[in-house]
Amino acid sequence: MKRVVARAAGGLLLLFFVVAVAAGVWLRSSLPVVDGVVKVAGLAGTVEIVRDARGIPHIRAGGTDDAYFALGFVHAQDRLWQMESMRRLGSGRLAEVVGTAALSSDRFMRVLGFHRLVEEQFRRLRKPVRRALKSYAAGVNAWLKTHGGALPPEFLLLGYAPEPWRPADSLFWGKLMALDISGNWRRELLRARLARHLPAERIDELFPPHPDGGPVTAPDLAKLTRGLDLGRLAAAVPGVQGSPRGASNSWAVAGKLTISGRPILANDPHLPFSAPVPWYLARIEAPGLDLAGATAPGVPFTILGHNRRIAWGLSSSESDLQDLFVERLDPGDSSRYLVPGGARPFRLRRELIAVAGGDDVVLTVRETRHGPVITDILGSADGTAGGGKVLALAATFLRDGDLTPQALFRLNRATGWDDFVAALADFHAPHLNVVYADVDGNIGFLAPGWVPIRRRGRIPRPGWTGEADWTGFVPFRQLPRLFNPPQGRIVVANNKVVSESYPHFITDDWAPPYRARRILDLLGGGGKHSAAAAARLQLDSVSLMARHLKPLLIAFQPATERQRRVRDLIAEWNGEMARSRPEPLIFTAWLREFNRLVYADELAETFAAFWSLRPLFIASVLSERRQWCDDIRTPEAEDCESLLAKALDRVLDDLTERFGADFAGWRWGDVHQARFRHRLLDGLPLAGSLAELKIATDGGGYTINRGSSRVSDRDRPYEHIHGAGLRAVYDLGDLENSRFVIATGQSGNPLSAHYGDQLGDWRDGRSFRLGRARPESPAESAVVLRLLPDQS
Numbered sequence: 001m002k003r004v005v006a007r008a009a010g011g012l013l014l015l016f017f018v019v020a021v022a023a024g025v026w027l028r029s030s031l032p033v034v035d036g037v038v039k040v041a042g043l044a045g046t047v048e049i050v051r052d053a054r055g056i057p058h059i060r061a062g063g064t065d066d067a068y069f070a071l072g073f074v075h076a077q078d079r080l081w082q083m084e085s086m087r088r089l090g091s092g093r094l095a096e097v098v099g100t101a102a103l104s105s106d107r108f109m110r111v112l113g114f115h116r117l118v119e120e121q122f123r124r125l126r127k128p129v130r131r132a133l134k135s136y137a138a139g140v141n142a143w144l145k146t147h148g149g150a151l152p153p154e155f156l157l158l159g160y161a162p163e164p165w166r167p168a169d170s171l172f173w174g175k176l177m178a179l180d181i182s183g184n185w186r187r188e189l190l191r192a193r194l195a196r197h198l199p200a201e202r203i204d205e206l207f208p209p210h211p212d213g214g215p216v217t218a219p220d221l222a223k224l225t226r227g228l229d230l231g232r233l234a235a236a237v238p239g240v241q242g243s244p245r246g247a248s249n250s251w252a253v254a255g256k257l258t259i260s261g262r263p264i265l266a267n268d269p270h271l272p273f274s275a276p277v278p279w280y281l282a283r284i285e286a287p288g289l290d291l292a293g294a295t296a297p298g299v300p301f302t303i304l305g306h307n308r309r310i311a312w313g314l315s316s317s318e319s320d321l322q323d324l325f326v327e328r329l330d331p332g333d334s335s336r337y338l339v340p341g342g343a344r345p346f347r348l349r350r351e352l353i354a355v356a357g358g359d360d361v362v363l364t365v366r367e368t369r370h371g372p373v374i375t376d377i378l379g380s381a382d383g384t385a386g387g388g389k390v391l392a393l394a395a396t397f398l399r400d401g402d403l404t405p406q407a408l409f410r411l412n413r414a415t416g417w418d419d420f421v422a423a424l425a426d427f428h429a430p431h432l433n434v435v436y437a438d439v440d441g442n443i444g445f446l447a448p449g450w451v452p453i454r455r456r457g458r459i460p461r462p463g464w465t466g467e468a469d470w471t472g473f474v475p476f477r478q479l480p481r482l483f484n485p486p487q488g489r490i491v492v493a494n495n496k497v498v499s500e501s502y503p504h505f506i507t508d509d510w511a512p513p514y515r516a517r518r519i520l521d522l523l524g525g526g527g528k529h530s531a532a533a534a535a536r537l538q539l540d541s542v543s544l545m546a547r548h549l550k551p552l553l554i555a556f557q558p559a560t561e562r563q564r565r566v567r568d569l570i571a572e573w574n575g576e577m578a579r580s581r582p583e584p585l586i587f588t589a590w591l592r593e594f595n596r597l598v599y600a601d602e603l604a605e606t607f608a609a610f611w612s613l614r615p616l617f618i619a620s621v622l623s624e625r626r627q628w629c630d631d632i633r634t635p636e637a638e639d640c641e642s643l644l645a646k647a648l649d650r651v652l653d654d655l656t657e658r659f660g661a662d663f664a665g666w667r668w669g670d671v672h673q674a675r676f677r678h679r680l681l682d683g684l685p686l687a688g689s690l691a692e693l694k695i696a697t698d699g700g701g702y703t704i705n706r707g708s709s710r711v712s713d714r715d716r717p718y719e720h721i722h723g724a725g726l727r728a729v730y731d732l733g734d735l736e737n738s739r740f741v742i743a744t745g746q747s748g749n750p751l752s753a754h755y756g757d758q759l760g761d762w763r764d765g766r767s768f769r770l771g772r773a774r775p776e777s778p779a780e781s782a783v784v785l786r787l788l789p790d791q792s
Contacts, residue, residue, distance in 0.1 A: 027156075029149025031752055032077035035783040039790040040142040042135075043069060046788055053781035055746040055754035056770065058283040065135040067286035068300045070787060072139025072165070077147075079280060079297035079748040081154040083140070083169075084162045085679065086298050090172030091115040095361075096354040097158050098680070103355060105238040107377045110351040111365050112179070112398065118171035121402055129409045133167035136300035140165035152749050154680050157687075158356075173299045174404050178321075178397035178430040180271070183245065184457065185322040185393055186237070187509065191459050192324075193230045193606045195221040202602070205625055206610070206617060207458075207509075221459055224326050227387020228375065234609065236377050243272065244701065244708035244722035247494045247511060248315030249538070250435040251519055252443040254488035259528045260733025263437035266534040267304060267313025268724035270706050275676035275693050275756070276748040277725035279304075281740055283770045291412055292738065292770040294726050297748075301408040304728060306738060309415045310438045311730035317447050318494050319431040320507040322395040323454070323470075325370045325463035329388045337368055337390070338464035344369065370394040370463055392463060394470065396450040397429040404428050407448070417442055417483065424448035425476050431506075433492040437732050445482040445490045447497060450474075456505055474504045491519045493704075512616055514544040514702040531731040535739055538704060538727050539765045545615045545702035546575040546587055552622040553590060556641040563648060566663065577700040577707065579669030584700065586663065588718060589655060592711045593647040594618065601632045611712040613701060669696030671718040672707060674763065676744055676756075691750040695763050699723070727767060739767035 034051050045062040047070045052058065057074045061067040075083060088094045092109035094102035109115075122130065141164045150156060194203050200221070247270040255262045271278060279294040284302070293305015304314055330336035330343040337346060346366035353361040366373040371394045396402075403426040410423035420436055424446055427434075431449030436442075451474040455461075461468035480497050482490060494511035522537055523529070554571050558564035566586060573583040591613050598621060600607045621628045622640055629640040652663070659666045678691035697720050699707030708722035724743070731737040743762045747754040761767065 026150050027153060027751060030152050030156075030749060031149075031747075032074075032143075032147075034077075034785050037786045037788055038146055039788045039792075040073070040146055041790045042138040042142055043787060043789040046786060049074060049785040049787065051783050051785070054757060054768070055752075056281045056283070058770070058772070059285065061284075061286040064286050064289050065131065067284050067289055068132045068135035069139035069142070071282060071284065071295065071300055072136040072141075073143045073787065074282070075280065075295070075297045076140045076143035076165075078746055078752075078754075079276065080143075080162065081152045081680070082276060082748045083165070083298040084155075086176065087169045087172050090118070090176050092351070092353065095356065097160055097356055099356040100358055103353065103361065104236050104377070106353050107236070107361075107363055107379070108238055108374075110353060110363055111372050111374055111377050112393075113349070113365070113367075113372060114172060114175045117175065117398065117400075117402075118168045120400060121171050121405070122168040124401065124403065125406050129406045130167065132300050132409060133170050133405070136170060137165045137167045153687075153751070157680070170299050171405060173296050174402075174429075175397055179395075181316045182319065182321040182395070182397070182430045184320045184507070184509065185324050185395070186234075186239075188322075188324045188458065188460050189230060189234055190606070190609055192221055192225045193234065193609070194603065195225070195459075196230075197604050197606060198602060205620070205628075206599070206614075224462060225389075225391075225460060227389055228326070228391055229378065231605065232378060233375060233391070237374075243710050244270075245316075245318075245511075247515075247706065247708075248313075248433075249493045249515060249519065249704060249706075249724075250313040250315045250433065251489065251491040251493075251523065251534075252313075252435050252437045252445075253523060253529045253534075254443050254484070255441045255733075257488045257523075257529055258733070259530045260731065262439065262441055262731070262733035263443050264529055264531055264534050265311045265313055265435060265437040265443070265730040265732070266538060266728070267315070267435065267730075268538055268706075268727040269304065269314060270316075270708070270723050271725055272722050273674060273676045273720070273725065273743070275678045275691060275750075276744045276746075277676070277742050279726040279742050280746060281742060281770060283772070285772065289412065292735075293728065293740070294742070299405075299408075301405070302412050303408065304726065306730050306735050307412060307414070308439075308735070310420060310436065311732060311735070311738070312411065312420070312437075313435045313728065313730075315433045315435070315492050316494055317431045317433050317449070317497065318507050318510055319447075319449070319451055320457045320505070320509065321397075321429070321431055321450070321452065322393065323370070323452070323457040323468065324374075324460035325368070325392045325394060325468070326460050327368050327370070327373070327390050327392050327463040329390065331388065339369065340464065340466040346373070366390070368392045368463065370469075371398050391460065394452075396431070396452065396473075399429070399450065402428045416440070417444055420444070421446060421481075433497065435490055435492060437730065439732050439735070441732075442484055443488075443490055444484065445480070445492065445497075447480040448476070449479075451479065451504065451506055453504065456508065458508065478504065480506075489520070489523050491516050491523070493519060512545065512702065514548070514615075515704055515706070518542060518544050518704055531729045531737055531739060534729045535727070535765060535767055538724070538729070539698070540704040541577045541698040541700070541707075543575045543577050543584075543700050543703050545613075546573075546577070546584075546700075549591065549615055549619060550575070550587070552619060553587075553594070553644060555622070556644045559645060562652060563645060566648065566652065569663075577668065577672075577698055577703050577705075579667065579672060579696045579698045581668055582663050582666035584668035585655065585666050585671060585718070586651065588613070588668075588700065588709075588711075589651040590648050591615075591618065592717060593651050594644060595711075597631075597643050597647050598628050602628075608712050613711060615702065667696075668698075668718075671716075672697060672700075672709070672720050674707070674720040674723070674743070675716075676759075678750065681750070687750075693744055693756040693759055695759055697763055727762070729767070736769060736771045738769065740770055741767040 407427035495516035
């Protein structure tokens with residue numbers, strides 16, 4: 001009997017082993033074929049794709065249609081789930097495959113109506129641009145048809161296969177990027193929520209003053225939004241409150257200041273981290289098209305990079321491109337809303353949201369003359385909620401006529417400044433800073449995109465009066481630009497880009513100038529610049545914010561020996577946010593806790609949404625607005641010195657419990673780790689941890705090497721979740737010497753060797769060239785795939 005049981009157990013173990021091996025082999029078949037020959041329908045000629053040691057494709061095609069086809073093919077090979085999740089997010093169809101967890105996101109996207117906007121946008125594009133999008137879609141679909149193995153793991157997990165790629169699907173990327181980096185409406189919503197707890201003048205104090213130095217008051221804001229469930233709306237919108245804002249660094253140095261005598265351009269766009277990052281490196285060569293740089297999976301154009309003549313980099317302008325309007329319902333007919341001089345009917349849309357494992361959800365969306373009613377996310381479109389009011393969103397990316405994909409198509413082909421400017425005339429949403437350099441020695445800057453002409457838009461405004469209506473957009477010729485400045489340097493790091501005399505309002509939410517000032521300081525330090533020097537500058541981790549606030553934080557009398565030792569340590573610190581040092585950890589934790597003690601009492605339930613390091617506000621508190629240090633919940637009057645000591649003690653107690661009593665042994669890198677989570681697999685046992693990438697990093701939220709955290713996260717307040725997913729340096733003296741690195745890897749498949757193979761290089765500042773790879777003499781580690789037209 002024992003022998004029978006033993007044999008049965010052995011048989012089961014063998015069966016389990018065989019099944020596990022078979023499953024592993026099947027999962028491995030989801031990886032792409034990267035060498036050999038594949039016949040595909042839709043090509044005009046042979047395309048050669050040489051992949052280097054990092055899996056970066058170098059595409060050589062006999063025509064541009066075939067080049068776009070091949071880019072679609074390799075994007076599908078390496079990033080199919082990223083592409084699929086992007087179009088499902090943009091179209092509001094995530095719940096269809098992942099269930100109720102995505103329902104709030106789908107509601108929001110259906111209200112915005114991106115799925116309708118991209119169809120209209122595609123029809124408006126010029127024929128060559130539409131042709132490029134069609135060729136790209138054909139390449140994606142060719143891979144779907146010819147791939148004989150398993151689909152990427154995400155599709156296996158969810159149990160479905162993707163639909164064919166449509167040309168308009170590629171346009172979701174631009175809409176989502178515009179939504180992500182132009183979030184002014186969220187700040188307006190926050191100010192409206194704050195108005196229910198604070199008077200107007202105190203709200204003004206919470207935010208840095210706008211450029212003209214005058215306050216922005218809202219004496220009727222609480223009354224204006226009364227009845228609207230702003231807290232529920234904020235919770236229903238996708239994204240975590242208090243997350244870092246989009247940002248980037250970009251600068252150009254003229255040839256007179258470089259070793260080569262030609263310009264150097266550096267760019268590192270900052271976005272939320274995920275695995276994989278949004279960028280995919282590629283080299284593309286075809287007659288009339290020679291590009292190297294960062295593409296975006298799902299899009300046929302090179303977003304950031306260079307061609308044979310010019311290089312360009314992008315950064316967020318921080319522009320105010322969105323406004324919230326409180327619309328008043330017609331008291332006699334809730335199907336209408338008030339406008340100057342009368343009332344109008346809402347335009348209605350009926351959206352049906354399919355939900356995996358649940359019932360379909362019907363959403364009625366109302367649209368006004370300003371834009372969609374975003375309070376319809378909450379599901380009440382009968383006019384009974386909100387005290388007879390609704391909230392509508394006006395945003396440039398929701399306007400008809402957006403030709404931004406056309407601008408990218410033309411930008412990829414520009415040969416000089418005039419072509420560059422002409423291409424960006426079609427760049428409509430979002431409003432961005434674009435830095436330029438060319439092989440002839442020119443450098444420049446242009447901020448293209450629609451900028452509304454209207455009153456300042458810091459707070460929601462009444463929609464029925466017309467007082468805050470947009471009256472047009474800033475003419476293209478009047479948008480900020482610069483060409484060959486005499487100082488030979490151009491720096492944009494989300495800082496203010498116009499002078500006080502500029503006639504139009506762009507924003508008063510410019511990023512603090514710490515990064516821009518540090519870049520200028522280092523560029524002006526003497527000596528000639530090079531591509532290698534620019535790459536080193538991108539890794540600079542000295543925080544001018546810390547140097548600014550440090551004297552204010554240590555201006556208290558220590559009451560204990562521990563306080564004195566820590567105060568002296570911070571006093572001697574140079575502000576470098578090095579992962580190997582304790583000072584960045586102590587300083588950041590101290591500033592975080594001090595923020596909490598300063599305004600948690602006044603802000604009540606809105607505190608978490610506002611909680612950040614707020615250096616400009618804290619500087620104003622410690623220098624002139626010291627009344628904020630008093631805790632309104634206690635009868636005693638607290639002062640800033642006692643609050644600083646209290647915050648420091650709390651932080652030291654916490655850090656001592658976690659890392660021991662010897663604070664000299666504490667390390668910023670123990671808590672400041674760049675973490676790249678897989679957005680679908682995160683949270684799943686085993687799969688989530690296997691798909692997650694993390695590494696200890698230098699930097700902070702205000703360093704050139706940006707390492708932003710969400711300090712309101714009570715569990716991981718110092719985790720590096722936002723920053724430069726791509727770094728690029730362009731050498732206009734020898735464009736083949738341009739350098740690139742992304743934060744994760746080329747592949748989005750966790751089973752791939754290229755899923756995270758650039759992570760260490762990215763952290764440590766190693767980058768590489770995307771030179772012309774030749775199939776006839778590839779590098780030893782390169783592999784060659786040939787796509788042949790299928791004539792059958």
